[in-house]
Amino acid sequence: DGGITQSPKYLFRKEGQNVTLSCEQNLNHDAMYWYRQDPGQGLRLIYYSQIVNDFQKGDIAEGYSVSREKKESFPLTVTSAQKNPTAFYLCASMISASSASGNTIYFGEGSWLTVV
Amino acid sequence: DQQVKQNSPSLSVQEGRISILNCDYTNSMFDYFLWYKKYPAEGPTFLISISSIKDKNEDGRFTVFLNKSAKHLSLHIVPSQPGDSAVYFCAASARGSARQLTFGSGTQLTVLP
Numbered sequence: 001d002g003g004i005t006q007s008p009k010y011l012f013r014k015e016g017q018n019v020t021l022s023c024e025q026n027l028n029h030d031a032m033y034w035y036r037q038d039p040g041q042g043l044r045l046i047y048y049s050q051i052v053n054d055f056q057k058g059d060i061a062e063g064y065s066v067s068r069e070k071k072e073s074f075p076l077t078v079t080s081a082q083k084n085p086t087a088f089y090l091c092a093s094m095i096s097a098s099s100a101s102g103n104t105i106y107f108g109e110g111s112w113l114t115v116v
Numbered sequence: 117d118q119q120v121k122q123n124s125p126s127l128s129v130q131e132g133r134i135s136i137l138n139c140d141y142t143n144s145m146f147d148y149f150l151w152y153k154k155y156p157a158e159g160p161t162f163l164i165s166i167s168s169i170k171d172k173n174e175d176g177r178f179t180v181f182l183n184k185s186a187k188h189l190s191l192h193i194v195p196s197q198p199g200d201s202a203v204y205f206c207a208a209s210a211r212g213s214a215r216q217l218t219f220g221s222g223t224q225l226t227v228l229p
Contacts, residue, residue: 004159031214033216035219042120042205042220042221043160043205044219045216045218058216088157090159097214102147102148102165103148104165105150105162105207105217106162107152107159107160109158110157
């Protein structure tokens, strides 16, 4: 089955710790994205990557880091510099970000991060 | 500055009736629009999309209408079913921005049996 797998589903972090959320896709998509959702709000873009070994900051990148060493993997690290990390994190992918027409972005099931 | 707005946080309709969810946008560079359905603690599920070269797209019970002059789109669900109860997000993308999606804040649809 093709899809986007995020792990872990639930994660607890102590103050001052870095944590890494995993995102793997077997859709052969070029572009991958990380979004954050806070209760009662829409999704906000953290980082995106159009191709392997390239990534760009989104609207709320401060306190986060990413890597894109393989096409199928786009892990997100929530660092201790992120002041309010408790949220629902969503990874997404799209076949290509460079097409002239729009394409559908597909989402994983999400990861809940709670700071304790 | 919210570029995509869903001004109704919630909507309740009777089963079998039509549900109409609305979305407004301000960025004239947006040329592709999508609707997603989301349950709590799950990822959004793609429902339907529309390109700016069209004004209507239909897929089964779901129809999306786009009014470019008013910068407004709407999602019609008919007939509405209790299983349609969820949060619906409107999203938009523009060429040249890695096609990243800009989301509205969502509308909670409740379909009453």
